[in-house]
Amino acid sequence: MREHVNIFVGEESIRFADGLATPVDDGDTIMIVAAVSGG
Amino acid sequence: MDRLDLSRDELLRYSRHLILPDVALDGQQRIKAARVLLVGAGGLGSPAALYLAAAGVGTIGLVDFDVVDISNLQRQVLHGTAAVGRPKLESARTRIADLNPNVNVETHETRLTSANALEILQRYDVIVDGTDNFATRYLVNDACVLLGKPNVYGSIFRFDGQASVFCAPDGPCYRCLFPTPPPAGLVPSCAEGGVLGVLPGLIGTIQATEALKLILGAGDALIGRLLLVDALGMNFRTVRVRRDATCPACGTREITRLIDYDEYCGTSPTAAAPMARVPEMTPRELADALARGDDVQLLDVREPYEWRLGVLENAKLVPLGSLASAMSSLDATRDVVVYCRSGVRSADAVQRLCAAGFRATNLAGGILRWSDEVDPSLPKY
Numbered sequence: 001m002r003e004h005v006n007i008f009v010g011e012e013s014i015r016f017a018d019g020l021a022t023p024v025d026d027g028d029t030i031m032i033v034a035a036v037s038g039g
Numbered sequence: 040m041d042r043l044d045l046s047r048d049e050l051l052r053y054s055r056h057l058i059l060p061d062v063a064l065d066g067q068q069r070i071k072a073a074r075v076l077l078v079g080a081g082g083l084g085s086p087a088a089l090y091l092a093a094a095g096v097g098t099i100g101l102v103d104f105d106v107v108d109i110s111n112l113q114r115q116v117l118h119g120t121a122a123v124g125r126p127k128l129e130s131a132r133t134r135i136a137d138l139n140p141n142v143n144v145e146t147h148e149t150r151l152t153s154a155n156a157l158e159i160l161q162r163y164d165v166i167v168d169g170t171d172n173f174a175t176r177y178l179v180n181d182a183c184v185l186l187g188k189p190n191v192y193g194s195i196f197r198f199d200g201q202a203s204v205f206c207a208p209d210g211p212c213y214r215c216l217f218p219t220p221p222p223a224g225l226v227p228s229c230a231e232g233g234v235l236g237v238l239p240g241l242i243g244t245i246q247a248t249e250a251l252k253l254i255l256g257a258g259d260a261l262i263g264r265l266l267l268v269d270a271l272g273m274n275f276r277t278v279r280v281r282r283d284a285t286c287p288a289c290g291t292r293e294i295t296r297l298i299d300y301d302e303y304c305g306t307s308p309t310a311a312a313p314m315a316r317v318p319e320m321t322p323r324e325l326a327d328a329l330a331r332g333d334d335v336q337l338l339d340v341r342e343p344y345e346w347r348l349g350v351l352e353n354a355k356l357v358p359l360g361s362l363a364s365a366m367s368s369l370d371a372t373r374d375v376v377v378y379c380r381s382g383v384r385s386a387d388a389v390q391r392l393c394a395a396g397f398r399a400t401n402l403a404g405g406i407l408r409w410s411d412e413v414d415p416s417l418p419k420y
Binding site for chain 1: 079081082083084168169170171172173176193194195196199201216217218219220221226228229232234239265267276277278279280281
């Protein structure tokens, strides 16, 4: 996974959990957050 | 931070703050004593500058080197139509002086670089990152880590915005969230992808709010949290940003001095970006070829809503997203010239067409350069 992209399960980044193997429960919200640079 | 006395005029001007328990006289004096640096006087810097000035921040520093362009006015509310063509900092100074003459404005009319960043940033208490490119964002972050200054971060694209407070004591930094920048050209800028004009208003005012809270020591700052704003769904969510022990900036502290951030982000004018290596031709060369009657398949890889703003004659519309499926309809024995608005998407298309065996060439600078150099009647947007 590219480092400018973060995946959050609930409020937590999977980088600080088990990466792409992070378990997901029914009803969990998964958010994909990419770096953007606009200002 | 020193505290300063307020004049009678200032007591009246800030009366709504003075009756607010979390600000009051003591807080307003802190605001007056504060020195805030805005990096960028554009979409985010505009609302941030206006509200921080109105709130009575004693010294506002501004870093920018641009002039006001008419395409800025859809969102950069610090500047007006009369300022088009003038330096943004001149326009900002005039507007802030009118809004609140008690504010001392310090202008730094320069591009923020590794050579000047520490010297400029060290003079301020709070840094507000309203830049428009990754290289300067990593530069601001690393400089804030080295100097121990809070970095009030905001970033926008289309209908989505992000805000956080980085580099606060014990808090994470930008690199903890995004350890490395995206490959050059992969993530479009607002100039390439567009942005809702109000969005920087939402995010820039959040940055101003966080800057004031840091000055006041009030409330819970966005430290260790990333606020995600989705203006289309109108949802505000926060996710946790953890401090990364392996972060080379704030974790292991391997980064002990500022580096060449253009090189690092692959945006250096000398560093050949991957997409710059595709065959290309200038608008004049294409115009000459067409005038000679050369057999050229002209491909427009923009979106249909851009196509309606103006096209090159005899072009075929194939939006970049549908290029793969459209390849079978192209004649591989004929030369293909590809264009878009500015030449970035078309370079991507040329790369893919060449890989698929086509003789494809990119129109350098796209519609914008064509309008400048060949046909001014084709509108720029």
